[in-house]
Amino acid sequence: MDKEIIYLDNSATTRISECAKEKMAQAADIYGNPSSLHAMGSAAERIIRDAKTEILLSLGVRAVRDEDLRRLCFTSCGTEATNLALFGTAYAKKRREATRILTTDSEHPSVENSLARLAEDGFEIVRIPTRGGVLDTEALNASLDKPIFMASFMLVNNETGALYNVREAFGAIRRKNPSAVLHCDAVQGYLKVKFTPESLGADLVTLSAHKIHGPKGIGALYIAPRMLKERRIAPYLCGGGQEYGMRSGTENVIGIAGFGAAVREVCGSMPRSCEKMRELRDYTAEKLSSLGVILNRPSGESAPHILNLTLPDIKSQTMLNALSERGIYVSSGSACSSHSTHPSKTLISFGLTPHEADCSLRISFSEYNTKDDCDRLISALGEEISKLVRIRR
Numbered sequence: 001m002d003k004e005i006i007y008l009d010n011s012a013t014t015r016i017s018e019c020a021k022e023k024m025a026q027a028a029d030i031y032g033n034p035s036s037l038h039a040m041g042s043a044a045e046r047i048i049r050d051a052k053t054e055i056l057l058s059l060g061v062r063a064v065r066d067e068d069l070r071r072l073c074f075t076s077c078g079t080e081a082t083n084l085a086l087f088g089t090a091y092a093k094k095r096r097e098a099t100r101i102l103t104t105d106s107e108h109p110s111v112e113n114s115l116a117r118l119a120e121d122g123f124e125i126v127r128i129p130t131r132g133g134v135l136d137t138e139a140l141n142a143s144l145d146k147p148i149f150m151a152s153f154m155l156v157n158n159e160t161g162a163l164y165n166v167r168e169a170f171g172a173i174r175r176k177n178p179s180a181v182l183h184c185d186a187v188q189g190y191l192k193v194k195f196t197p198e199s200l201g202a203d204l205v206t207l208s209a210h211k212i213h214g215p216k217g218i219g220a221l222y223i224a225p226r227m228l229k230e231r232r233i234a235p236y237l238c239g240g241g242q243e244y245g246m247r248s249g250t251e252n253v254i255g256i257a258g259f260g261a262a263v264r265e266v267c268g269s270m271p272r273s274c275e276k277m278r279e280l281r282d283y284t285a286e287k288l289s290s291l292g293v294i295l296n297r298p299s300g301e302s303a304p305h306i307l308n309l310t311l312p313d314i315k316s317q318t319m320l321n322a323l324s325e326r327g328i329y330v331s332s333g334s335a336c337s338s339h340s341t342h343p344s345k346t347l348i349s350f351g352l353t354p355h356e357a358d359c360s361l362r363i364s365f366s367e368y369n370t371k372d373d374c375d376r377l378i379s380a381l382g383e384e385i386s387k388l389v390r391i392r393r
């Protein structure tokens with residue numbers, strides 16, 4: 001792509017880092033099947049072990065031993081990792097003490113639609129409100145009056161950047177329900193905010209490589225030792241028993257190599273890159289507030305890379321097209337839900353009207369963005385707002 005592109009859609013996906021590309025090219029030459037017992041197979045298997053070690057280290061697992069490697073299960077994406085977490089837990093045991101599942105009202109479709117399927121199978125789904133980007137603690141506490149089977153809360157919202165207090169929520173659930181399985185979709189929070197599965201009190205954590213400068217088509221599910229020991233999770237891809245039996249199918253060695261390399265690189269630069277994203281976001285927010293847009297900033301904590309705003313009576317798709325013509329790429333809400341014609345459920349939960357949600361843009365930053373990118377977005381948005389408002393009059 002040419003140099004003029006300004007890419008501000010990093011919550012949808014990120015540019016693959018040079019380091020990840022290099023590791024992927026090296027892995028492509030080691031084409032043995034990791035299950036094969038010859039030297040080329042072992043070399044491929046080593047790539048998987050190295051990447052797993054890297055990712056487990058990033059999740060706070062110190063001195064990764066062989067038996068720790070089963071704590072990470074590679075999948076084809078974050079969506080599959082979440083499907084494994086939710087369906088794998090729901091169907092691990094035929095007899096369950098409870099059928100109640102807690103979640104938020106602003107989850108990614110990979111959680112929301114999986115839970116809708118579980119609801120058809122008799123599970124009761126309770127959604128905790130997230131108005132203003134904050135988990136409603138009162139509603140959460142009120143929902144703990146009956147036994148909980150499982151909870152699935154995202155760490156960072158993909159449309160607003162709101163950082164939910166998962167640690168506190170999981171603590172409250174666990175106190176009353178020691179055996180509940182706690183899943184966290186950390187796709188948008190991974191390497192943007194500091195956490196470990198332990199610090200969240202999570203049994204299962206979903207990750208995805210393409211949000212952190214790794215390749216698409218590779219994700220992972222962290223599985224806490226107690227889940228494995230007590231067989232609380234069962235695979236739903238059955239076959240040759242790869243990934244310690246948790247996800248059969250020949251591994252995506254090239255993707256895994258890229259995932260591991262991206263994690264190593266981003267981990268190394270994390271405090272600095274997060275600070276940079278935060279500065280760019282805050283700078284952009286401040287300048288944009290004088291253009292008549294409404295900033296949809298979470299009233300609690302937020303991740304550093306996402307800024308959501310509502311345009312003055314201009315449909316987001318119209319603005320998105322106008323910016324795209326200028327080589328500036330942003331998003332009209334979550335890319336994953338852009339197939340839907342309904343206004344974003346997340347923004348409605350946040351407190352916007354359907355019309356406001358329809359006029360909202362998401363700008364998302366990465367460490368590759370510069371202040372110049374922000375200035376060019378700000379002036380393009382300013383010009384397009386005046387133009388589109390004039391046309392309407």
Ligand code: PLP
Pocket residue numbers: 011012077078079080108110154156157158185187188208209210218219336
């Ligand atoms: N969860 C969240 C919060 C996301 O933002 C996304 C993707 O945008 C996913 C899950 C799905 O990840 P993947 O694209 O790897 O399936």
